[in-house]
Amino acid sequence: MKPVIxxxxxQGDVREHxxxxxVAGARAVTVRRPTELAALDGLVLxxxxxxxxxxxxxxFELFDPLRAAIAAGLPVYGSCAGMILLADxxxxxxxxxxxxxxxxxxxxxxxxxxxxxSFESSVEMTGVPGGPVPAAFxxxxxxxxxxxxxxxxxxTRHRGASVPAAPGAVPxxxxxxxxxxxxxxxxxxxxxxxxxxxxxxxxxxxELFVAIVKE
Ligand code: GLN
Numbered sequence: 001m002k003p004v005i006x007x008x009x010x011q012g013d014v015r016e017h018x019x020x021x022x023v024a025g026a027r028a029v030t031v032r033r034p035t036e037l038a039a040l041d042g043l044v045l046x047x048x049x050x051x052x053x054x055x056x057x058x059x060f061e062l063f064d065p066l067r068a069a070i071a072a073g074l075p076v077y078g079s080c081a082g083m084i085l086l087a088d089x090x091x092x093x094x095x096x097x098x099x100x101x102x103x104x105x106x107x108x109x110x111x112x113x114x115x116x117x118s119f120e121s122s123v124e125m126t127g128v129p130g131g132p133v134p135a136a137f138x139x140x141x142x143x144x145x146x147x148x149x150x151x152x153x154x155x156t157r158h159r160g161a162s163v164p165a166a167p168g169a170v171p172x173x174x175x176x177x178x179x180x181x182x183x184x185x186x187x188x189x190x191x192x193x194x195x196x197x198x199x200x201x202x203x204x205x206x207e208l209f210v211a212i213v214k215e
Contacts, residue, residue: 003041003213006031008066010056012048012081016198017206024206026213034065042075042189042213045082047138047196050109051094053081063100070102075189077209083107083192084141091144103190104147111142111194112178123195125154125184128204135183135195142194143182154184154193189215 002025007017009030021028021044029036031043043066045053057063070076070086078086088101092109110117117139122132133154146152156179183194184205189212197205 002027003210004029004039005042005044005210005213006036006040007044007046008053008062008082010060010062011052012046013196013198014046016196017044017046017079020198020203020206021210023203024210026206026210032060032062034060034062037062037065037069037074040074042077042209043069044209045076045078045085045100046198047080047082050081050084050090050099051097053085054098057100063098067100067102070100070190073189075191075209075213076102077191077193077206077212078103079193079196079198080138080140083143083194084109086190086192087143089145103185103187103192104150105143105185105187105192106145107141108144109141110139111144111181112137112140120200121156121195123154123156123183125205125208126151127153127186127208130204133197133204134200134202135193135197136199137183137195140183140194143185143192146182146185147187150185150187152182152184153186154182156181156183186212189213
């Protein structure tokens, strides 16, 4: 049986996650109402704007039910803004910004700075076999601090790291301050990436999440 995985569909790149989840072997459904949570085996929080999604979660009366579902063990994958929504602590949050929490990390919003606030790279990711994952960073956060129960799955490349010469390989990001930053984490059934794997046509991160949901 295919697991049923929701994609929070209040704002952000919902369609891309639905498509990637289907490729990864799940049945993907969009979620806008609290009553829709009960049918889910897992949920994706897409990229977009975390402050906007936070406000919409409260308007749609999803904030508290979702927080409770995460606390009760619902597997959730958060990408970019979704990572921010899962984080227990946020640096650079707006004054009234709240998060769902659950992931014992401190994230820094818009961490990669103005000049490189959007770039494409590739990252080696623990749990994702088959070589580096193409990764789009769009005004992305990084994980500044991770608690003891958090497994670091990926970091940005260090300066001078070799780039695989695969066809279509994308240039390595990460020189200076941006290098070696934590950009993918897992804590139990919670998974989060700073980057968007759903827009690069590679479903391996979603396959990892589907495997976590099936566990
Ligand atoms: N910078 C955005 C935020 O703070 C996240 C960007 C994204 O999801 N691509 O929510």
